[in-house]
Amino acid sequence: MSEKFSWYPGHMKKALEAISEEIKSATAFIFVLDSRCPFSSLNPSLEKITGKKPVLYVLNKSDLASAGITQEWIHRFEQEGRQVITLSCKSRSGRKSLLAALRHFREISRKTGKNKILGNTMRVIIMGVPNSGKSSIINILSPTASVKTGKKPGLTRGKQWLKIGDDNEILDSPGIMPPRMDHIDTGWVLGATGAIKQEILPIEYVASKFLAYLAKRDLFPEAVFPANYNRKELQDLIEEAERTAEKPKPPRSGKQIIDEIPDIHAISGSAHLQQAITAIIEDFATKRGFFIKGSEPDGEKASLQILKMFREGKLGKISLETP
Numbered sequence: 216m217s218e219k220f221s222w223y224p225g226h227m228k229k230a231l232e233a234i235s236e237e238i239k240s241a242t243a244f245i246f247v248l249d250s251r252c253p254f255s256s257l258n259p260s261l262e263k264i265t266g267k268k269p270v271l272y273v274l275n276k277s278d279l280a281s282a283g284i285t286q287e288w289i290h291r292f293e294q295e296g297r298q299v300i301t302l303s304c305k306s307r308s309g310r311k312s313l314l315a316a317l318r319h320f321r322e323i324s325r326k327t328g329k330n331k332i333l334g335n336t337m338r339v340i341i342m343g344v345p346n347s348g349k350s351s352i353i354n355i356l357s358p359t360a361s362v363k364t365g366k367k368p369g370l371t372r373g374k375q376w377l378k379i380g381d382d383n384e385i386l387d388s389p390g391i392m393p394p395r396m397d398h399i400d401t402g403w404v405l406g407a408t409g410a411i412k413q414e415i416l417p418i419e420y421v422a423s424k425f426l427a428y429l430a431k432r433d434l435f436p437e438a439v440f441p442a443n444y445n446r447k448e449l450q451d452l453i454e455e456a457e458r459t460a461e462k463p464k465p466p467r468s469g470k471q472i473i474d475e476i477p478d479i480h481a482i483s484g485s486a487h488l489q490q491a492i493t494a495i496i497e498d499f500a501t502k503r504g505f506f507i508k509g510s511e512p513d514g515e516k517a518s519l520q521i522l523k524m525f526r527e528g529k530l531g532k533i534s535l536e537t538p
């Protein structure tokens with residue numbers, strides 16, 4: 216399992232070493248965060264490598280997140296003194312702010328005389344967890360760049376400087392952003408958004424956590440929850456599980472997030488809650504005709520489909536984390 220997993224800290228460290236020369240020559244950085252989970256898609260310790268160089272936070276995929284919650288995140292980051300914008304590579308909304316931010320980087324460098332631009336070409340490094348939209352951002356900035364993008368994480372291999380307009384270059388690189396270690400939900404959240412390869416995840420666990428989260432926030436998309444579904448009963452089970460279950464300890468490492476995910480029953484806190492969630496998944500499988508050996512509902516296929524719909528925005532605009 217471990218070799219396949221590309222955001223273990225060891226791997227990340229190597230990836231960062233591989234671009235250490237580029238880091239020195241950069242004037243500024245762009246951190247791409249997924250608007251649906253800015254907390255889990257940001258590792259603040261990365262600022263150690265950016266030093267005092269300016270950093271722009273880009274809340275990408277804003278078309279998939281709750282607009283109200285994204286505003287709360289903006290407010291929070293601004294309060295912390297960060298420079299932050301929202302972006303959707305799909306609708307291209309936010310593109311102008313991004314170009315303005317690039318001009319601003321140039322202006323700061325000129326005014327302060329720090330992080331000098333070599334020649335006339337300003338170099339900016341783009342960083343973010345796999346699948347956050349780094350390559351897509353380069354494509355909307357430059358019609359000629361045309362870098363490969365795709366639904367699966369880990370698409371970009373190797374590093375390349377790409378020209379943006381006449382006087383900027385941006386470094387596209389594989390998903391360089393170590394996971395934060397201090398939060399138990401990071402594993403399922405990044406699994407649900409597609410930042411972690413789904414082949415290495417217990418997919419029913421991810422879907423179960425996702426469904427419990429939706430119910431807790433009073434979100435019951437019709438594509439998954441039948442119209443007559445007993446919402447209150449499920450919410451009561453969640454509340455009870457949260458009250459009675461032992462609080463899980465934060466993971467000690469990125470490897471542990473994946474390798475030691477407690478079994479499904481333990482994670483949901485109660486067998487009753489897990490039964491209720493499994494019933495939703497199996498009901499969905501039955502309705503879609505997903506069966507194993509002809510008659511048994513295929514929970515794994517159903518879970519994958521539910522997460523696919525979420526990733527494509529077919530369950531609505533859903534944020535997985537609030538500030």
Ligand SMILES: Nc1nc2c(ncn2[C@@H]2O[C@H](COP(=O)(O)OP(=O)(O)OP(=O)(O)O)[C@@H](O)[C@H]2O)c(=O)[nH]1
Nearest residue numbers: 276304346347348349350351364365369370371390
């Ligand atoms: N809906 C939506 N989809 C987006 C947005 N930005 C990127 N995507 C999609 O997200 C997927 C990943 O985009 P990429 O640009 O390949 O992401 P990346 O960060 O370069 O990924 P790696 O190279 O694997 O680290 C692709 O299917 C994109 O079409 C956005 O703003 N909205």
Ligand SMILES: [Mg+2]
Nearest residue numbers: 349350370371
């Ligand atoms: Mg890429």
